[in-house]
Amino acid sequence: MTTIQADNFDWIPLTGAKPSGKRPYFFDDPAVERVLAITMAVAQEVAVIRERLDTVERLLEKNGSITRADIDTYAPDPASATERAEWQRMYIARVLRIVQQEIEAMSKPENNVDIEAQAEDLKRN
Amino acid sequence: MSGWPSPPPYNLVGKHGVSPTFKHDDIARFNFLAQLNTHLAATVVPANATAYEKRVKPAFVAEHGREPTDRHEVRRAMLKDAHFQIWSALRRSSMELRQQNGREVVLRQLAALNQKAAALNRNSPQLKLDPTFVPPAYVSKVDFHCMPGGYVGELLPDDVGAAANYDIGIFATTAGGLGCYNDGAGLAVYEWLKKRCAGEMPKRILDMGCGPGHTITALAKHLPNTEFVTVDVAAPMLRFAHARAKSLGVNNITFIQANAENVPEPDASFDVVYTTIMLHETSNLAIRKIMAETYRLLKPGGLSFHLEQPQYAGLPPFEAFMRDWDSLYNNEPFWTGMHDLDIDQLMADAGYDRANMFQDRAVGVLDEAIFGKQKDTGEDFGRKAAWHLFGVTK
Numbered sequence: 001m002t003t004i005q006a007d008n009f010d011w012i013p014l015t016g017a018k019p020s021g022k023r024p025y026f027f028d029d030p031a032v033e034r035v036l037a038i039t040m041a042v043a044q045e046v047a048v049i050r051e052r053l054d055t056v057e058r059l060l061e062k063n064g065s066i067t068r069a070d071i072d073t074y075a076p077d078p079a080s081a082t083e084r085a086e087w088q089r090m091y092i093a094r095v096l097r098i099v100q101q102e103i104e105a106m107s108k109p110e111n112n113v114d115i116e117a118q119a120e121d122l123k124r125n
Numbered sequence: 126m127s128g129w130p131s132p133p134p135y136n137l138v139g140k141h142g143v144s145p146t147f148k149h150d151d152i153a154r155f156n157f158l159a160q161l162n163t164h165l166a167a168t169v170v171p172a173n174a175t176a177y178e179k180r181v182k183p184a185f186v187a188e189h190g191r192e193p194t195d196r197h198e199v200r201r202a203m204l205k206d207a208h209f210q211i212w213s214a215l216r217r218s219s220m221e222l223r224q225q226n227g228r229e230v231v232l233r234q235l236a237a238l239n240q241k242a243a244a245l246n247r248n249s250p251q252l253k254l255d256p257t258f259v260p261p262a263y264v265s266k267v268d269f270h271c272m273p274g275g276y277v278g279e280l281l282p283d284d285v286g287a288a289a290n291y292d293i294g295i296f297a298t299t300a301g302g303l304g305c306y307n308d309g310a311g312l313a314v315y316e317w318l319k320k321r322c323a324g325e326m327p328k329r330i331l332d333m334g335c336g337p338g339h340t341i342t343a344l345a346k347h348l349p350n351t352e353f354v355t356v357d358v359a360a361p362m363l364r365f366a367h368a369r370a371k372s373l374g375v376n377n378i379t380f381i382q383a384n385a386e387n388v389p390e391p392d393a394s395f396d397v398v399y400t401t402i403m404l405h406e407t408s409n410l411a412i413r414k415i416m417a418e419t420y421r422l423l424k425p426g427g428l429s430f431h432l433e434q435p436q437y438a439g440l441p442p443f444e445a446f447m448r449d450w451d452s453l454y455n456n457e458p459f460w461t462g463m464h465d466l467d468i469d470q471l472m473a474d475a476g477y478d479r480a481n482m483f484q485d486r487a488v489g490v491l492d493e494a495i496f497g498k499q500k501d502t503g504e505d506f507g508r509k510a511a512w513h514l515f516g517v518t519k
Contacts, residue, residue, distance in 0.1 A: 009281060011232035015225045019268035020275065021456045024217065026210040033214050040218045044157050051153035071149045075136040078128035085130040088160040096164065099211055103172040106179055106208065 043095050047088060054084055127497030132159035132300035137495055138293070139305035142372020143242050143365055145230050145289060154226040155297035161219055163300050169212045170447075176208040177443055196437065196446035200453075203446065213454060220271045220455055223298055227290040228273070232280070239283045245368035252367040253381045260358045261384060263408040263459065270455050276336070276359035288337040288365030295339075301495045302510055303339070306373075309489035309510030310401050310432065311343025317487040317514065318344075318397075321428070327351055327396035331422060333385035333415065334358075334403035338366025338378075346375045353378040354395075356388050386414035393424045401432040402512070405463040412463065416475035423519040429477075430516040432487055437464045468515045477517045485514040 025033045055074045059066040076084060093100065105112045129137070135147075135155040181202045185193055193199045203209040231238065246252050260277045268275040278287055295307045303309035318326065326348055332341045335355040345353045357363050360382055367380045383389050385400070385407075398419040404412055419429040437445040445464075452460035469482050489510030 009235070011228075011235065014232055014273070014280065015228040017228075017273035019224070019271045019273045019456060020265075021267035021458075024213075024454050026204070026213040026217070028210075036214050037218045037221065040215070041222060044154060044161075044222055047157040048150050048153040051156060052149060055149060072147075074149060076134055078130075081134040081136075082128075082130040084134070084156070085132070085160065088157065089164070092160055092164045096169070096215075099169060099215075102208065102211075103168070103175070106172065107175050109179075
């Protein structure tokens with residue numbers, strides 16, 4: 001097994017290395033998949049920034065001042081963890097809203113009347 | 126109740142002697158993923174059944190004059206469906222995010238982690254690595270569950286990175302369902318063995334394919350008077366599993382680098398030989414050799430068992446199709462073929478008597494530290510760690 005030395009080790013590009021095996025693409029146009037993967041990575045980072053801000057707020061509220069080490073060792077109590085999880089839950093529901101709406105359209109076709117058809121119908125009735 | 130939300134915050138993950146150091150944002154990334162996976166499982170996954178019933182099956186019937194008869198027909202039809210496409214793309218994306226997040230934590234401190242493990246492993250007679258060992262093609266050709274480098278890849282000397290990354294991601298991907306120490310399967314096996322063996326616990330147990338050591342370490346901790354041996358093909362897994370077990374005070378396991386098809390132990394030398402969630406990462410030829418090895422290694426009257434998901438035979442095509450997703454789309458290429466095999470027939474071919482075969486369930490216990498005390502209702506709330514068990518005695 002070939003290994004490299006620690007002092008030549010640029011780990012950042014290795015974090016995103018492609019696993020062996022051809023990647024499946026699910027959309028008719030692979031460009032859609034590419035944009036989705038980028039969007040989800042950005043969505044994750046927004047969640048990370050928000051959680052960090054929440055940590056800063058809670059530490060400031062409690063201690064008045066903070067260090068970066070305080071942020072890295074912060075562990076929420078159950079009540080704080082629940083509030084943070086609820087924010088995450090709402091956040092993901094917000095990001096994936098169109099998926100929810102498509103599921104509702106599919107599940108309840110009776111609530112999915114074509115608007116053009118309705119417009120024509122209202123002109124007549 | 127414990128008061129922790131679902132999914133529980135990643136801070137609760139259990140730490141041991143080869144745990145990496147986490148920064149705030151590493152934990153936040155895993156919190157996001159746990160919440161994303163929980164959302165996908167609760168709201169996006171079930172809508173595949175709606176898409177199938179309302180759109181895909183009617184279209185198939187209109188074209189062919191009949192319903193799909195197997196999971197492959199269901200899959201080819203579902204691949205054209207917009208809902209299956211967005212769910213699959215999100216799930217694949219979540220897997221890839223998980224790998225990058227875990228690798229970020231591990232690789233930026235890899236040299237230090239390797240040294241921590243090496244210090245715990247130095248001169249141990251219970252870690253037997255073979256530098257000449259060549260891993261079988263079925264573990265080196267495709268990287269299982271999208272782990273770059275798979276189980277066997279090494280980047281730095283004395284590498285434990287693949288195992289450390291595997292170890293830290295499970296708490297996020299299962300929303301804590303396997304416990305702080307990912308010991309859900311180990312506890313399930315322990316509870317099952319206790320009932321099965323009724324007080325007289327086995328003296329010598331072989332585990333095939335220990336991976337990062339979650340299962341065997343939990344089991345060995347509960348059976349301190351039993352001698353455990355495990356084989357695995359991956360040096361990074363064995364180094365990590367040995368160091369992790371030592372740091373958790375578990376000393377009754379010998380870790381050997383070897384293939385489960387050819388275990389360097391004498392005939393009739395174990396009371397129990399088992400695998401947990403491992404057979405689906407082998408091949409059609411290998412699984413037969415592994416079954417034969419279990420038979421050779423067991424003492425007369427010994428017990429062999431394998432934990433997996435249920436076989437597909439008899440399942441409705443749509444359910445088999447959903448259970449098969451990981452095979453083609455999360456790099457588990459033998460999952461699909463393995464779940465079509467007749468395990469009893471494999472055992473019979475290996476020499477076992479059909480009269481001694483049985484099937485059962487092994488159910489994990491939810492971690493009280495996360496989920497509080499649970500009433501044992503025998504019901505699966507969708508978070509329980511539970512497996513199908515194929516068993517046989519020699």
